[in-house]
Amino acid sequence: MSIWSLILVLGIAGVLMKVIGPALAGGKKLPERLGDVIDLFPLALLASLVTTGVATHGQAIVIDDRLVGAAFGLVVLLLRAPMVVAGAVAACVCALLRLQ
Amino acid sequence: MKVPTGLRKSMPFALATIPVGIAFGVLAAPELGAFFTIAMSAIVWAGGAQFAAVSILSSGGALLPAAVAGIVANARYLPMGFAVAPSMSGPLHRRMFQAATLTDASFVIGREPDGKFDLDTIAWAAPLQYLAWVGGTVIGAIGAHALPDPDALGLDVVYPVFFLSLLIPELRNRVNDPASRGWDRRRLAVVLLAGATAASTTPVAPAGIPIVAGSVVAFVGLAWRAPRRIEEGRSS
8 A cells, every 4th residue: 555545545435434424315304313313413522522632642531731721711611702712711721831 | 795604603613723734744744745744634634534544654553554543533424424414405416515525613513503404504614624724734744843832832722622612502502492491411411421431432442433432422312302392282
């Protein structure tokens, strides 16, 4: 396998995974039970993304300054500030903690 | 001229993507060379898959395991595609084009209050994210030595906080029962269970699997049904 093959395989596989569902089931109405699952799917995905983004590094669970930064970001969000402000606050807190 | 919703909402995510793209450029260029690094971001356009594949190569692994790792890292797009499918209409080639524009951020941005997905929003969220990803990679691959360390600026926490900002309204969202108040215990349980599943599978599973495992927690919806508003005039 060459680097080009690797790149093409990953590119094609990624697109395939995204389009298989819409190609097979596009526009079709789902049974109600499945609708309840799909309704929860973004929530579960987001929770997973936040958890892995804040508390993991590669294959290890790492609790560090990111958690503190994210906590400040959460407070800012609960105060109904825009997400960009929350992100900036979290980054600043994180950067300041890392100065030590 | 009105700015399309997807384009507007994707802007903060695109900005946050730039440092991640730079990080990939910095990581991959010593391994693949600047040309292949940039080509990879342009053709694959999937941070998870790219980081997974390159980190295997960097630690001495062969190309085949790197390919497998990259494919596995993208696995969550399979259920995401199926989740979006019912909201689609139109011919096959248009459905496939719209699906190809999916990313984590556009998946959630494109969600409508009734639980369906707005495919125009999702598609319009793609161009800025793509430009940011490839542009960041170019900067990282070519100019790494001149840049400050993104981690020193705390930039690695920005993406998760953006996802957190989407999680909060999603937690409060009540598709079936909009009039009710108070916490939805079901949705809270899903958040905690999904987070715990993603965290606990991280040490034991390859990159990408923990996120799929956490997302699969949504299947509790099969057993734990959403509360529904009682309709007027229904005979019981």
